[in-house]
Amino acid sequence: MMMESGVPICETCGEQVGLNPNGGVFVACHECNFPICKSCFDYRINEGHSSCLRCGAPYDDNSTVADVQTEASNHFTMAAHLNNMQDVGLHARNISTVSTVDSELNDESGNPIWKNRVESWKDKKNKKKKAASKVIKEAQIPPAQQMEEKQQLGDAAQPLSRVIPIPKSQLAPYRTVIIMRLIILGLFFHYRVTNPVDSAFPLWLTSVICEIWFAVSWVLDQFPKWSPINRETYIDRLSERYEREGEPSELAGVDFFVSTVDPMKEPPLITANTVLSILAVDYPVDKVSCYVSDDGAAMLSFESLVETAEFARKWVPFCKKFEIEPRAPEFYFSQKIDYLKDKVQPSFVKERRAMKVFLGNSGAHDIEGNELPRLVYVSREKRPDYQHHKKAGAENALVRVSAILTNAPYILNLDCDHYVNNSKAVREAMCFMMDPQVGGDVCYIQFPQRFDGIDRHDRYANRNTVFFDVNMKGLDGIQGPVYVGTGCVFNRQALYGYGPASLPSLPKASSSFCSSCGICCCCCRPKKPTKDLTEVHRDSKREDLNAAIFNLKEIDNYDDYERSLLMSQMSFEKTFGLSSVFIQSTLMENGVAESANPSLLIKEAIQVISCGYEEKSAWGKEINPFVSKDDGTKLVQSCISIDC
Numbered sequence: 001m002m003m004e005s006g007v008p009i010c011e012t013c014g015e016q017v018g019l020n021p022n023g024g025v026f027v028a029c030h031e032c033n034f035p036i037c038k039s040c041f042d043y044r045i046n047e048g049h050s051s052c053l054r055c056g057a058p059y060d061d062n063s064t065v066a067d068v069q070t071e072a073s074n075h076f077t078m079a080a081h082l083n084n085m086q087d088v089g090l091h092a093r094n095i096s097t098v099s100t101v102d103s104e105l106n107d108e109s110g111n112p113i114w115k116n117r118v119e120s121w122k123d124k125k126n127k128k129k130k131a132a133s134k135v136i137k138e139a140q141i142p143p144a145q146q147m148e149e150k151q152q153l154g155d156a157a158q159p160l161s162r163v164i165p166i167p168k169s170q171l172a173p174y175r176t177v178i179i180m181r182l183i184i185l186g187l188f189f190h191y192r193v194t195n196p197v198d199s200a201f202p203l204w205l206t207s208v209i210c211e212i213w214f215a216v217s218w219v220l221d222q223f224p225k226w227s228p229i230n231r232e233t234y235i236d237r238l239s240e241r242y243e244r245e246g247e248p249s250e251l252a253g254v255d256f257f258v259s260t261v262d263p264m265k266e267p268p269l270i271t272a273n274t275v276l277s278i279l280a281v282d283y284p285v286d287k288v289s290c291y292v293s294d295d296g297a298a299m300l301s302f303e304s305l306v307e308t309a310e311f312a313r314k315w316v317p318f319c320k321k322f323e324i325e326p327r328a329p330e331f332y333f334s335q336k337i338d339y340l341k342d343k344v345q346p347s348f349v350k351e352r353r354a355m356k357v358f359l360g361n362s363g364a365h366d367i368e369g370n371e372l373p374r375l376v377y378v379s380r381e382k383r384p385d386y387q388h389h390k391k392a393g394a395e396n397a398l399v400r401v402s403a404i405l406t407n408a409p410y411i412l413n414l415d416c417d418h419y420v421n422n423s424k425a426v427r428e429a430m431c432f433m434m435d436p437q438v439g440g441d442v443c444y445i446q447f448p449q450r451f452d453g454i455d456r457h458d459r460y461a462n463r464n465t466v467f468f469d470v471n472m473k474g475l476d477g478i479q480g481p482v483y484v485g486t487g488c489v490f491n492r493q494a495l496y497g498y499g500p501a502s503l504p505s506l507p508k509a510s511s512s513f514c515s516s517c518g519i520c521c522c523c524c525r526p527k528k529p530t531k532d533l534t535e536v537h538r539d540s541k542r543e544d545l546n547a548a549i550f551n552l553k554e555i556d557n558y559d560d561y562e563r564s565l566l567m568s569q570m571s572f573e574k575t576f577g578l579s580s581v582f583i584q585s586t587l588m589e590n591g592v593a594e595s596a597n598p599s600l601l602i603k604e605a606i607q608v609i610s611c612g613y614e615e616k617s618a619w620g621k622e623i624n625p626f627v628s629k630d631d632g633t634k635l636v637q638s639c640i641s642i643d644c
Contacts, residue, residue: 010037012053031057160237160431161438164230171227178222185215221471228473231642233431235424242434243284252434252590253287253408254426254489257398259391260416261295268304270417273328275305277419279312279373280319280327283426288373289406293394297379309375313366319423328419331452376405380609388611396619399495400577400608403585404601407592411490418486421450429489432642443494445642447487448472476643496576496586497618575618579608 007025008017017037020026027033028041029052036044036053044053051058192211197204242250256278260266271292278290294301319327326332366372380397382388389396395413402408410433412426422428429445432438448468472481572583581604585592592601607613 008035010040011035012040013037015039028052028059029055029057031055158234158237159437160241160435161231161233164232166228166230175226178226181222182219189215224474224478225470226474227477228470229477230473231432231476233428235427235431238427238431238434249284249287251284251287251430252410253289253406254283254410254412255398255402255406255408256288256290257293257395257402257411257413258290258416259293259295259394259398259413260301261391263296263298263300263304266416268301269330271301272304272308272311273330274414274416274419275308275375276312276315277326277328277421278414279375280316280423281420281426282320282423285371285373287408288426289376289402289408290373291376291378291398291402293398294377294379295382295388295391295394302377302379305375305377312372312375316372317366317368317370325423326419326421327423328421331419331421374406376401378609381611383611386611386615393614396614397609399492400579400582400613401605403492404579404581404605404608405592407492407585407588407590409492409590411492411495413486413488413490415486418449426489433489433491442642443491444483445489446472446481446483447489448643449484449487472643481643573617577608577613577617577619579604579613582608 007019009015010017011034015037017035018026026038026041028036032052032055034052034054189208189212192208238251258271258274258278260271275290275292278288281288292301292305315327315329318324324332378398378401380388380394387393398413399411402411410429412429414420425447429447432442432445449464451463454463475481576583576586581601613619
């Protein structure tokens with residue numbers, strides 16, 4: 001490719017190749033004359049590649065290579081102070097010596113390229129014939145029938161997710177082994193019980209009790225693996241249903257929670273990568289809010305978060321423009337892959353290099369003028385005379401603050417050392433939460449964890465593969481996975497203690513897969529539920545609260561007087577605390593009032609994170625199971641959960 005001036009264009013970055021010191025066109029490889037500019041040539045030499053990107057021949061001008069290496073070493077010596085000040089870990093990666101340009105070249109014989117062209121021509125011809133026959137068949141169908149078929153096949157009426165059972169051919173061997181072990185275990189205990197040791201009866205009795213205890217725990221561990229399931233989501237249907245062209249997005253908002261305490265034990269760089277991966281998720285920016293809880297109130301964490309927000313102005317549009325994965329900078333740049341693969345835009349090469357040293361300016365928009373997701377720094381009040389409940393108390397404070405500022409109907413919490421490795425993960429969670437068929441009964445979506453920096457060949461490396469890929473899928477098949485403390489999408493109303501439209505009863509111990517509803521047995525009520533007095537009292541209080549809230553929603557223009565007739569302000573304060581703004585947010589869905597005063601919201605947010613706010617309220621008892629003694633609530637929530 002040549003410009004009007006006669007100077008060729010670099011095949012890597014799209015810029016002019018430039019001239020050499022002698023005034024001629026810069027040529028890096030004299031074997032094939034592959035057009036590459038001096039900047040890209042320097043970059044390849046600095047990365048340790050001394051061969052041509054097209055033909056693979058080594059660069060024959062050794063003096064040029066040496067000069068470039070010397071110049072590069074001086075340049076990196078000057079930039080060392082900048083790298084140390086930013087504390088950014090950069091990992092060198094190998095660039096493949098074979099580029100996509102090779103596919104455009106002919107070999108000496110020319111036969112492979114000729115054959116490929118003939119085959120591609122035949123494929124195109126066959127496709128045209130199939131398309132023409134399809135058009136003829138569609139023309140024979142009446143228009144009215146076509147419209148009916150399109151309406152029947154409309155994605156709006158189809159589910160957003162489905163359950164994929166594991167094939168029985170794969171489960172049969174494992175189930176057979178379980179049955180054989182149970183038989184052997186029964187024979188073993190029959191022998192142990194029928195043959196006591198009279199000379200050491202206390203020791204025999206103790207050993208038998210211990211053996212029975214371990215056997216019961218083993219049985220409880222095996223039964224969740226009896227019928228594991230997989231789930232599949234349809235993100236395209238979600239977009240067609242809630243993101244129509246020419247209309248504002250109807251997707252629900254999501255509040256992200258990130259918790260950190262000590263910057264010495266949890267480096268701010270790790271937290272920054274987590275925040276950047278959240279801000280760059282593939283989701284409408286006005287629906288995403290990120291709350292960072294700093295329980296240590298460290299100035300280092302706050303300043304690093306400010307720098308992170310500035311860098312996000314460049315990083316977020318870069319991720320969305322080129323659709324890179326993962327969207328955490330440190331882990332993306334540490335990947336040992338060819339970053340030029342499947343990247344046809346020349347601007348990608350230049351912008352990727354700029355990411356390593358960019359420091360942006362402050363502002364609420366990115367460099368392209370687009371809006372960025374909200375980023376909120378929260379550090380709650382802590383005093384010696386008040387219990388702060390560590391991380392669980394910090395999560396409770398974030399729930400209240402987010403309810404006042406954004407009040408998104410769904411919450412996703414992450415540890416500071418976790419990041420979003422799939423930018424469409426939120427959309428996959430919404431396929432369950434916003435599904436009209438199952439979304440109303442789902443409390444939370446638990447995502448599995450994956451680990452970086454672990455030796456794949458080390459058989460003792462703790463990747464928790466069995467737990468996340470076997471146990472959790474097995475629990476999902478019988479009642480629902482457990483909450484593991486991070487990577488979970490919660491329904492905000494469930495955290496407040498509100499049940500779904502028809503609250504499912506507590507499952508029996510001998511629960512199994514229910515074929516009538518297709519999800520789990522807890523979705524169907526048992527014939528004779530058994531509850532003690534405390535459970536009945538708690539459920540009656542929740543039903544009264546739900547009934548009052550339902551009546552409030554039916555009234556279009558209710559004032560304080562009508563509200564007091566339905567439920568007194570005192571009962572709300574006993575449940576949610578003394579903040580009237582927070583109490584009003586529990587009655588609203590998907591956002592805050594448009595007429596809300598921002599300064600008033602900030603004052604209320606400071607109030608709800610005070611150390612004494614949870615005193616004499618239901619927080620930590622019946623509201624928000626992040627720190628809760630209400631085991632019945634947590635059990636019900638586990639029964640209506642999904643493993644994604």
